[in-house]
Amino acid sequence: MQLTLAHLKRGEKAIITDVSSVHIPLKLLEMGCLPGNDVMLVQLAPFADPMYLNINGSYVAIRKETAMHILIEKIE
Amino acid sequence: MSKQINVALIGNPNTGKTSVFNALTGLNQKVGNYPGITVEKKEGICKLPRGVKAHIIDLPGTYSLNASSLDENVVIELLLNKNDKDFPDVAVVVSDVENLKRNLLLFTQIKDLEIPTLLVINMADRMKYKGISLDIDYLEEQLNTKIALISTRKKEGIENLKQLITNYKDLSTDPCLNASEIDIDYFNKLRQAFPNQLLYKLWLVITQDVNFGKTNRQEIDAINSFKTKSDSDLKRLQQKETIKRYQFINNALKKGQTIDVLQAKDLRSRFDRILTHKVWGYAIFLCILLLIFQAIYDWSSVPMDFIDSSFAALSEWVKDAMPEGAFTDLLAEGIIPGLGGIVIFIPQIAFLFLFIAILEESGYMSRVVFLMDRIMRRFGLSGKSVVPLISGTACAIPAIMATRNIESWKERLITILVTPFTTCSARLPVYLIIISLVIPEDRFFGLSYQALTLMLLYLLGFGAAIVSAYILDKILKIKSKTYFVVEMPNYKLPLFKNVALTVIEKTKSFVFGAGKIILAISIVLWFLASYGPGENFNNAEEIVSKAYASQNLTADELDHKIGSHKLEHSFIGITGRAIEPAIRPLGYDWKIGIALISSFAAREVFVGTLATIYSVGNDDEDTIKNRMAGEVNPILGGPLFNFASGISLLLFYAFAMQCMGTLAIVKRETNSWKWPILQLVTMTGFAYVVALIAFQILK
Numbered sequence: 032m033q034l035t036l037a038h039l040k041r042g043e044k045a046i047i048t049d050v051s052s053v054h055i056p057l058k059l060l061e062m063g064c065l066p067g068n069d070v071m072l073v074q075l076a077p078f079a080d081p082m083y084l085n086i087n088g089s090y091v092a093i094r095k096e097t098a099m100h101i102l103i104e105k106i107e
Numbered sequence: 108m109s110k111q112i113n114v115a116l117i118g119n120p121n122t123g124k125t126s127v128f129n130a131l132t133g134l135n136q137k138v139g140n141y142p143g144i145t146v147e148k149k150e151g152i153c154k155l156p157r158g159v160k161a162h163i164i165d166l167p168g169t170y171s172l173n174a175s176s177l178d179e180n181v182v183i184e185l186l187l188n189k190n191d192k193d194f195p196d197v198a199v200v201v202s203d204v205e206n207l208k209r210n211l212l213l214f215t216q217i218k219d220l221e222i223p224t225l226l227v228i229n230m231a232d233r234m235k236y237k238g239i240s241l242d243i244d245y246l247e248e249q250l251n252t253k254i255a256l257i258s259t260r261k262k263e264g265i266e267n268l269k270q271l272i273t274n275y276k277d278l279s280t281d282p283c284l285n286a287s288e289i290d291i292d293y294f295n296k297l298r299q300a301f302p303n304q305l306l307y308k309l310w311l312v313i314t315q316d317v318n319f320g321k322t323n324r325q326e327i328d329a330i331n332s333f334k335t336k337s338d339s340d341l342k343r344l345q346q347k348e349t350i351k352r353y354q355f356i357n358n359a360l361k362k363g364q365t366i367d368v369l370q371a372k373d374l375r376s377r378f379d380r381i382l383t384h385k386v387w388g389y390a391i392f393l394c395i396l397l398l399i400f401q402a403i404y405d406w407s408s409v410p411m412d413f414i415d416s417s418f419a420a421l422s423e424w425v426k427d428a429m430p431e432g433a434f435t436d437l438l439a440e441g442i443i444p445g446l447g448g449i450v451i452f453i454p455q456i457a458f459l460f461l462f463i464a465i466l467e468e469s470g471y472m473s474r475v476v477f478l479m480d481r482i483m484r485r486f487g488l489s490g491k492s493v494v495p496l497i498s499g500t501a502c503a504i505p506a507i508m509a510t511r512n513i514e515s516w517k518e519r520l521i522t523i524l525v526t527p528f529t530t531c532s533a534r535l536p537v538y539l540i541i542i543s544l545v546i547p548e549d550r551f552f553g554l555s556y557q558a559l560t561l562m563l564l565y566l567l568g569f570g571a572a573i574v575s576a577y578i579l580d581k582i583l584k585i586k587s588k589t590y591f592v593v594e595m596p597n598y599k600l601p602l603f604k605n606v607a608l609t610v611i612e613k614t615k616s617f618v619f620g621a622g623k624i625i626l627a628i629s630i631v632l633w634f635l636a637s638y639g640p641g642e643n644f645n646n647a648e649e650i651v652s653k654a655y656a657s658q659n660l661t662a663d664e665l666d667h668k669i670g671s672h673k674l675e676h677s678f679i680g681i682t683g684r685a686i687e688p689a690i691r692p693l694g695y696d697w698k699i700g701i702a703l704i705s706s707f708a709a710r711e712v713f714v715g716t717l718a719t720i721y722s723v724g725n726d727d728e729d730t731i732k733n734r735m736a737g738e739v740n741p742i743l744g745g746p747l748f749n750f751a752s753g754i755s756l757l758l759f760y761a762f763a764m765q766c767m768g769t770l771a772i773v774k775r776e777t778n779s780w781k782w783p784i785l786q787l788v789t790m791t792g793f794a795y796v797v798a799l800i801a802f803q804i805l806k
């Protein structure tokens with residue numbers, strides 16, 4: 032199974048490997064959600080949705096349904 | 108020689124762009140609207156060195172030139188239209204030192220438009236907390252611009268910024284990178300077809316729906332033939348373009364910026380741990396809401412009582428001091444009570460906007476959005492609907508405008524449709540006066556019944572909003588992309604100047620916007636109540652004296668009878684009588700009917716109308732409340748405002764759509780009459796039925 036952002040746990044870091052540009056709004060790409068950039072899960076709201084992330088130095092919150100379309104590779 | 112230059116402030120949201128604007132212009136600013144749309148237009152004048160004056164526009168915050176909302180469209184439309192009178196001589200891109208990487212994306216796009224561009228790096232005071240150091244000379248060279256490192260909080264670097272703006276002619280207009288490399292063939296073809304146009308401008312026109320001025324349009328219309336690529340291909344190219352820009356920015360920052368992580372103090376995570384906590388986060392939000400309501404309903408009652416009694420006294424004074432006549436009457440019974448009805452709202456509106464401004468400025472509001480999204484989504488709303496729903500307790504008009512940042516059209520539409528249910532401050536005076544008339548002053552376990560009733564009405568409004576959102580979510584068959592992106596800005600101590608200017612600005616626009624209507628209606632009402640057609644009105648003295656000749660009335664009592672006879676046969680009395688049959692089952696008489704009709708201009712007019720109606724031909728200094736308490740139900744006998752009719756009125760006001768201003772804004776924001784008409788019919792119909800049932804059960 033491919034790992035997506037939605038699998039990330041609190042405090043974990045990862046590298047974005049691919050984003051499906053059809054499902055991801057341009058605005059999120061412009062905030063740095065692009066392949067090769069690093070991402071960290073800062074906080075989860077109740078029911079693990081939305082997710083509060085640090086993407087490439089920018090702090091944003093997105094919904095789980097969006098996070099599922101962002102592929103990642105975890106880093107230690 | 109003095110000359111005026113146009114300066115546009117552009118930047119991401121949360122970069123302190125408005126602080127820069129405030130620092131440059133101070134009180135020399137005005138807020139209006141862009142013609143035809145309800146996007147706020149902030150502009151001001153700044154005096155620069157050597158006698159140069161700058162006209163400064165604070166453009167809406169945007170993350171890029173790829174607009175996804177009406178507000179962002181304003182930015183791109185101005186920057187692409189050289190013929191616009193506001194077209195900038197110099198673009199000032201405001202960035203925040205902690206988010207430089209992301210902020211520079213917009214900067215590189217604007218550079219591609221070949222406008223002289225200056226980079227402001229704001230919040231320089233945060234550098235030492237975050238361990239950031241910058242090589243300004245290197246960055247200036249890489250980015251091909253001049254950089255002003257400033258701190259609006261510490262008021263540092265503003266003079267240098269003014270100097271750089273004055274010397275805007277020295278700025279380079281060359282782009283920082285060649286974005287067309289992402290698809291060389293395609294862009295070459297484009298260049299050949301339109302040799303006179305800027306390549307990046309063409310690209311922006313192809314990728315989005317920009318509304319240009321006429322002249323521009325014709326030149327570029329032919330471009331449609333170039334939309335050869337499918338939407339998904341275009342989007343892929345946009346992604347490539349973004350990656351390319353970030354590559355350039357990363358390279359520039361690699362040498363130009365160093366961050367010593369060990370130096371960084373992480374206030375954010377400490378605050379976030381509590382403020383976005385599963386339990387504490389909600390508890391704190393609830394406390395803040397309670398504090399806001401406490402301020403609006405408790406703290407503001409002191410200035411409100413003062414305003415109320417001052418206007419009553421002023422009206423009396425005018426009556427005594429000025430010669431008797433129609434003009435004095437108009438002043439004392441129409442204009443002054445009307446003005447009082449506007450001024451009395453100032454404390455509440457100011458308090459509400461004070462809190463909203465502080466919550467927004469501090470960065471807390473985004474945490475609320477984050478916490479509430481999942482819950483709100485269950486009802487077809489978005490976490491971002493929280494802000495409109497809270498703002499709705501002041502006024503639905505700015506609240507509906509605040510829905511613009513909701514990305515999903517369906518969620519946004521539902522928010523717009525249900526926001527008018529929240530208890531706006533215009534309902535408050537109606538509630539307050541009726542509650543004080545019909546709800547006993549007793550206490551229940553130390554809580555006053557009156558306060559409980561008020562709270563219940565708020566919950567009722569909020570409940571109606573949530574339930575109707577749920578229903579609309581099930582009924583509306585709108586497919587729209589539901590995505591949701593919220594920036595979580597840093598926590599900041601709100602700047603007093605920014606908060607104060609927001610409060611002044613919002614209060615002013617409420618007073619002058621709504622105030623004009625209220626004042627006009629007060630005058631019209633006074634006129635309609637003071638004049639009437641036919642025998643019955645013009646010979647009132649004679650008719651009444653004759654009718655009561657057998658009873659020994661005092662002169663005062665007789666005057667009173669004459670007054671009410673006149674009112675009954677005035678223009679307004681006739682209108683009220685005409686609608687009486689429809690509202691009698693709800694427990695209202697024709698005077699309340701008039702107040703209901705005039706409430707459609709704005710609800711708060713209710714009290715003003717009754718004030719006007721009851722004060723016509725009534726000389727005593729009684730407050731409006733006492734007069735209302737003295738009114739007798741003509742059919743059932745007993746006080747007109749009793750428990751049953753009072754509750755019926757409260758419910759009617761809680762649910763009915765009675766605000767033309769809101770309807771107009773809904774029409775503008777949804778671009779269709781369908782939605783405001785739906786609101787008007789269903790909300791008012793529901794209100795009628797509920798009020799009817801309540802009165803029939805309770806009477």
